Amino acid sequence: MIRLLALFPFIFTMLASLGAAWQVGAQEYGGGPIVFIKPVRAVIFEHRVHLGKNFNCQSCHPEIFAKKAGQVEEKEDFTMAAFRQGKYCGRCHDGATAFSIDTDCTWCHIGVQGHKHLEEYELGIK
């Protein structure tokens, strides 16, 4: 019993370090999907899909997108028309680096029903 008690601080530190490591991992992957609801509901962005394809944080942050999630939504020109001119997502989604924004709409546009499903089952009810 005493031996077990002596082990306790050790286990505690192990758990704490594990937690810290997990948090670092979460930061690295941006922590879950980002869902944009403006100008149309809803568009999903997932760090886990984009990272590890010769991109690092500096590829997008802070030049194309501000580091705060969802901040770009407030901008007036966060539209498909601006993407066509190579802004925001259009920087890579031009048909050469990644698929063109004129194709595969539903890869990102998950729709109202997709957003509801995501809120219910994956993000947790707010």
Place this chain on the structure above:
Amino acid sequence: MKSTFSDRVGTFNNGEKITREERRRFLCLGLKITGVLLGGSLLSLVPVEKAQSELLGASVIGTFPYQPHYAMLIYNDRCIDCERCLDACAQTNNVPSYGYRITILNRKKNIATATKMIREFLPVICNQCNRPPCVRVCPTKATFKDKTNGIVLINESLCIGCKACMTACPYNARYYDRNSESVDKCDFCFRRRLQNGVPKPACVEVCPADAMLFGDLSDQNGDLYRKLHAPQQTILVLRPESGSMPNVFYLSGLHGGSRMGIPE
């Protein structure tokens, strides 16, 4: 020949000497008249091939009997389920919260190249069928096909709310409106917009992805007519087996060979 005729008469009169061939011929005649051999439809006295083609509406495919003949082409892979059409429709036609004139069906789809699941959307509205099953079943003739433009309309004052048309509709495009105590459905915004000279339904106007194309099929130089009759593409309709001959067509840009080609 003469003798056989008198023989037959004789056999019928006696009622005992009917040969097997005679009986078989007689039964065959009866079956033919009642239509058992003619594809099962009762009392069909027409040849089988014609009866089937009539059932599927093949004799009228490619003809557009109304003037103007309103129809819609939906690029179903452009739909992103933003549901702006639903909002615009509800606003234009006073659709209650429990009702719907547009349904957007969705399903999940696996992509072979990625581990990601994506969705596929399919907007469904009233197909304004050329042979509408709802009109056929209506006991009071409250729902009818407009004689000039072919839009299926509802006379609210005649509707008794029996919901037979809701059951008959292959597209589930009708709902019961508790306020007007009648069934309501999409009419291509005829009462609220087309009638008053507005060229497009509300849903078509607000769609940000140009997923819907509305037009007049009787106009052979029209955009819709040319898009529908362009070669090398597959135009689909929903539930063709119901024989209702819908006027809403679906074109899948991605799988039709060419990419979407959304205008700049």
